[in-house]
Amino acid sequence: MVAPLPIFTLKGCYMTIHITPEPEFSYVSFETNIPSSSYREIISKVLDTFNPGKFTVTIFANQVSPTKDTSKELLLLNQFGKWQRRDVQQCSFKNYDLIYAFYCKFPS
Structure with missing residues (x-):
């Protein structure tokens, strides 16, 4: 498992990428709280x-x-x-x- 990679921006907003490589399947998650319409x-x-x-x-x-x-x-x-x-x-x-x-x- 690869640890999440936080990418912080201004005003308390963030983006995080989490990568779990596996032989049979891999999993990637992306999370953000950046406000957008x-x-x-x-x-x-x-x-x-x-x-x-x-x-x-x-x-x-x-x-x-x-x-x-x-x-x-x-x-x-x-x-x-x-x-x-x-x-x-x-x-x-x-x-x-x-x-x-x-x-x-x-x-x-």
Whole structure:
């Protein structure tokens, strides 16, 4: 297992990449709290770098967050480049909303 690589930015925002190489499967996670009204560009950069067979996006946002409309973007995004959305779930909690979307390269 390779330790997470934190990349800190200003104002308490961060990006972290965690890589676990395995003979049968490898795992990469990317996490950030950088506020954005769209994560399309940053997701594209991560996908271009690692070229996974499948990936999951999870977004947490409250009503005052710049990310609050990003969940709507994921709900409409059936395809992301070479990847086709296979599942999407949305949950509303007391203080925030969560959206999860799972994508696979097609034609898998």
